Amino acid sequence: MAKYIVVLLDEGRLKKLEGSGLEKKVEKLFGGALNAFNVELSDEDAQRILDEFATARVDSRGAITDVPVAFNRVVFEEIAKTKSLGSEVMQGVFARLAEIKEMAAKESEYLPPPDIEV
Amino acid sequence: MSIRIERPEPHGGRLIERVVTDSAAGKKLAKSAAAVFDIKPTVDEKGVPVRNVYREIMSVCYGFFSPVEGSMKEAELERVLKERRLLNEWIFPYPILFDVSEEDHKKLGVTSGDRLLLRLKGKPFAILDIEEIYRINPEEVATRTFGTPENNPEVVKEPFDKKHPGWVIYKSMNPVIYAGKYKIINEPKLIPPFDRFWYPPKKCREEFDRRGWRTVINHQTRNVPHVGHEHLMKNAAYTGDSEPCHGILVNAVIGVKRKGDYPDEAIVEGHEAVNLYGYIKPERHLVTILLWDMRYGNPLESLLHGIVRQNMGCTHHMFGRDHAAVGEYYDMYATQILWGKGVPSFGFDKPVNEVPYGLKIRPQNMAEFWYCPKCGEIAYSGNCNHKERQKFSGSFIRGMVSEGVFPPPVIFRPEVYKVAVKWWKVYGYPFVTPKYLMEREKELEVDLPDMDV
Known part of the structure; x- marks a missing residue:
């Protein structure tokens, strides 16, 4: 099964991609309720993610999930920087692993809750 | 032919209820214990709790696990691991065990036939009437509990290891097992929610x-x-x-x-x-x-x-x-x-x-x-x-x-x-x-x- 990462796109992220040519690669999910990129991974890249992050796992769709929020954020930043969904995205992400792990360590005990009425 | 489906009887034929609701009777049972043990969580190699045996005692005594009545004897453990059956023939998937460390066992000084008072949060909770004391190899029990690709090829695809939380529970258990029936003698109150x-x-x-x-x-x-x-x-x-x-x-x-x-x-x-x-x-x-x-x-x-x-x-x-x-x-x-x-x-x-x-x-x-x-x-x-x-x-x-x-x-x-x-x-x-x-x-x-x- 091919493995991939789903990168969710909210309005702010979509704005950063304007003019990149990536807009046409946006996947509409759940009847258009969600926008996302599916970033395909080589077997080596997928295995490396699983090895680097203890919580990471492959779900029933073949998507790698349960990675730190910082990882997802950096994946998006690399997409925006390279204006690509190709292998250079993961090259950029792996080059920033130390930074991701440092941020992930801080988020392993605290994540700010959304500011909504409950 | 009727197609009407009726509520099934409990597994084993009757619901196990091992909870003393009369506090005077509970106190009497508590006083008859030979030793007292404060329940501790089972922790993994990093000291993080992975299990608390009190939950098993609750589930046994309130009948969720009927017909299981307590911590399993060695022969029963072996049968569960081999055939997923209790000694009374009823099917059951997992070892249910009360485990203590060698150090605690030495301190307690109990033998089979003794009654052990179990405290939870510092208060009397349950008794365990010890019928047998034996030792396990926790890692072996862990692996046999879940199966292996060689022995259970129909369903097991990968060997179990420390990334599997259930395997870690059994692997983290203490080696000394006290087998016997539990009875809750001081009924706990569930807290909100x-x-x-x-x-x-x-x-x-x-x-x-x-x-x-x-x-x-x-x-x-x-x-x-x-x-x-x-x-x-x-x-x-x-x-x-x-x-x-x-x-x-x-x-x-x-x-x-x-x-x-x-x-x-x-x-x-x-x-x-x-x-x-x-x-x-x-x-x-x-x-x-x-x-x-x-x-x-x-x-x-x-x-x-x-x-x-x-x-x-x-x-x-x-x-x-x-x-x-x-x-x-x-x-x-x-x-x-x-x-x-x-x-x-x-x-x-x-x-x-x-x-x-x-x-x-x-x-x-x-x-x-x-x-x-x-x-x-x-x-x-x-x-x-x-x-x-x-x-x-x-x-x-x-x-x-x-x-x-x-x-x-x-x-x-x-x-x-x-x-x-x-x-x-x-x-x-x-x-x-x-x-x-x-x-x-x-x-x-x-x-x-x-x-x-």
């Missing part, structure tokens, strides 16, 4: 009577429910006999869970929100709990679930793919194989409700639900033949939650999502963390009345 979901089997069966439910399908959960779960519940409940099941019982497993699962409080209140906000009528939907540190044993866990829910009075049990699973240790449909044709290497050459001393509850094996853009609705995999499928992946949804994206209502009902955020605000994190586990370990799910012994 768990108290309103506490329906031990006897009370649960009475509640079914009160509601006029003859046919009831159970939904096993360790999740805050997304819309895929809701559709599983609604659709699986169309089974029954001449009419759909009268009731849907949600039985949430409460105890230590893997990092990344939701906090227990969010799980129970999230399911409650499904009926409070009208997605399933409260008259047809009851949320309850089981105290158990999940072993994530897919087919074996499903067997335990079948036993517990039959004891609670359910006629049916829904099982999806990857039931109570983590990782890819088991075949995705291992549970459905167990209930559909049996797993001979686990001792079942036929489905577990067709073997002698097996279960009476009926499995409702379900495949998948996904969102189909072509159908424009949530579709069942057995119906929808379109290519584009947007699956409800719990972990995908967890990722969305972590990133602070408000999920669309087609994924998460807003009221259910708000429950998850409510408990996120309490614990500073939307999911289980080691810190959460340590905080919860201090509080547990119960308080105990004072008992001067």
Whole structure:
């Protein structure tokens, strides 16, 4: 099964991609309720993610999930920087692993809750 | 031929009830103990709690695990590991053990025939009448409990290791086992929010009577429910006999869970929100709990679930793919194989409700639900033949939650999502963390009345 990462796109992220040519690669999910990129991974890249992050796992769709929020954020930043969904995205992400792990360590005990009425 | 389905009798023929409700009688039993032991959590190599035996004592004494009455003897442990049967022949999937360290064993100085008083949160809780003392190799028990690809090729795909939380539970146990029957002598009070979901089997069966439910399908959960779960519940409940099941019982497993699962409080209140906000009528939907540190044993866990829910009075049990699973240790449909044709290497050459001393509850094996853009609705995999499928992946949804994206209502009902955020605000994190586990370990799910012994 091919493995991939789903990168969710909210309005702010979509704005950063304007003019990149990536807009046409946006996947509409759940009847258009969600926008996302599916970033395909080589077997080596997928295995490396699983090895680097203890919580990471492959779900029933073949998507790698349960990675730190910082990882997802950096994946998006690399997409925006390279204006690509190709292998250079993961090259950029792996080059920033130390930074991701440092941020992930801080988020392993605290994540700010959304500011909504409950 | 009648097609009417009646409530099954408890597994083993009768409900086990080993709770002394009279405090004077409880005190008398406590005073007769030869030694006192303060229950400690089982911890992993990093010192993080992975299990507390008190949950097993509760589940045994209130009858959830009927006909099990206590910690297993060595011969019974061996039989469970080999054939998944108790010494009295009734099928049962897991070792249930009371373990102590060599150091504690030396300090206690007890022998078989002694009565041990077990304290919880510093107060008398239960007694264990020791019938046998023996030793285990915890790692060997862990591996034999879950199986291996060589010995159980029908369902086990990968060797179990320290990434599997259930294997870690058994691996982390102490080597000295006290076997014997438990009895709760000082009845604990469940604390909020768990108290309103506490329906031990006897009370649960009475509640079914009160509601006029003859046919009831159970939904096993360790999740805050997304819309895929809701559709599983609604659709699986169309089974029954001449009419759909009268009731849907949600039985949430409460105890230590893997990092990344939701906090227990969010799980129970999230399911409650499904009926409070009208997605399933409260008259047809009851949320309850089981105290158990999940072993994530897919087919074996499903067997335990079948036993517990039959004891609670359910006629049916829904099982999806990857039931109570983590990782890819088991075949995705291992549970459905167990209930559909049996797993001979686990001792079942036929489905577990067709073997002698097996279960009476009926499995409702379900495949998948996904969102189909072509159908424009949530579709069942057995119906929808379109290519584009947007699956409800719990972990995908967890990722969305972590990133602070408000999920669309087609994924998460807003009221259910708000429950998850409510408990996120309490614990500073939307999911289980080691810190959460340590905080919860201090509080547990119960308080105990004072008992001067």
